[in-house]
Amino acid sequence: MHQTIEITVHYFAKLRDLTNKEKESIEIAMESTPKDIYKQLNEMYGLPDNPNLKIAINDSFASWESELQDKDKLVFIPPVTGG
Amino acid sequence: MFHITEEIILPNNIELKFPSSKVGAKSIFEGIVRDNNLGKSVKKLEYQCYEELAIKEGSMILKEAVQKYKIDDAFCIHRTGKLEIGETAVFVRVFAAHRDDSFQACRYIIDEVKKRVPIWKKEIYESGESDWLKGAG
Numbered sequence: 001m002h003q004t005i006e007i008t009v010h011y012f013a014k015l016r017d018l019t020n021k022e023k024e025s026i027e028i029a030m031e032s033t034p035k036d037i038y039k040q041l042n043e044m045y046g047l048p049d050n051p052n053l054k055i056a057i058n059d060s061f062a063s064w065e066s067e068l069q070d071k072d073k074l075v076f077i078p079p080v081t082g083g
Numbered sequence: 084m085f086h087i088t089e090e091i092i093l094p095n096n097i098e099l100k101f102p103s104s105k106v107g108a109k110s111i112f113e114g115i116v117r118d119n120n121l122g123k124s125v126k127k128l129e130y131q132c133y134e135e136l137a138i139k140e141g142s143m144i145l146k147e148a149v150q151k152y153k154i155d156d157a158f159c160i161h162r163t164g165k166l167e168i169g170e171t172a173v174f175v176r177v178f179a180a181h182r183d184d185s186f187q188a189c190r191y192i193i194d195e196v197k198k199r200v201p202i203w204k205k206e207i208y209e210s211g212e213s214d215w216l217k218g219a220g
Contacts, residue, residue, distance in 0.1 A: 012131055013203035013215045056201075059135040075133060079218025082130065082161060082202030083114050083173050083193060 003030045005070035009037065013078045019045045034074060035064045052079055085141030086160040087134050092171040102156045106178045108185035112193045114173040116166045120216075124209040130172065132163045133201040144195040152188040154179040159192055161202060 010023040019041070028037060034055045041047055054077040055062045068074065094113060101109075116128050145157045155178045162172050175192045179185035207213040 010133070012133055012201070013205070016131070017215075056133070056136055059139065061136075075136070077133065077136075077201050078203060078215075080197070080199065080201050081204040081216040081218040082132075082200050083197035 007072045010075045089164045108179045108182045110177045110185040110189035112175040118168045127207045128166045129205040130163045131203045148188045152184040154188045
């Protein structure tokens with residue numbers, strides 16, 4: 001059996017509306033990347049297919065290929081529109 | 084200092100004391116909620132913010148402004164939550180010895196905040212519809 005870890009995903013803007021959640025904890029396979037997680041969430045919630053999103057892990061910008069660790073906080077960041 | 088607030092921003096209440104007697108210029112930019120966008124009548128705005136990263140990124144922008152231009156101090160505060168027409172959404176203030184650096188730094192800060200700080204704007208229209216604006220990023 002594959003070992004799993006637990007991470008928390010936080011949602012903002014359009015992604016919050018589509019998931020109807022501010023955040024959630026999910027169990028994922030070890031060595032998963034944000035790319036893997038987005039694929040799962042896309043199937044689960046119908047998120048955009050070709051998203052122009054940035055990634056943050058534990059409140060720092062990160063890559064789509066970063067390997068997630070147990071207890072990580074993952075955020076998919078839509079194009080910003082402040083000001 | 085970069086701040087996020089849910090409270091109404093009252094520019095007159097923001098501490099504007101000069102940091103030193105060498106300051107000869109003060110530039111302020113205020114972004115205000117207007118009642119229209121792209122031909123639609125806007126009733127109010129809602130800003131959502133990823134606060135932990137917004138403060139990090141906003142503070143980095145202010146630090147860059149201090150390194151890039153000859154300024155004495157830079158300050159920025161951005162509102163979140165629901166805003167009415169006419170309310171201040173963002174306020175930037177720069178102190179410098181001279182006006183060129185003061186103007187340029189103020190412009191740099193607001194431009195970078197709009198490009199980089201994780202804040203999102205939803206327009207709520209008179210028609211009852213609403214939509215998240217699509218960013219350029």
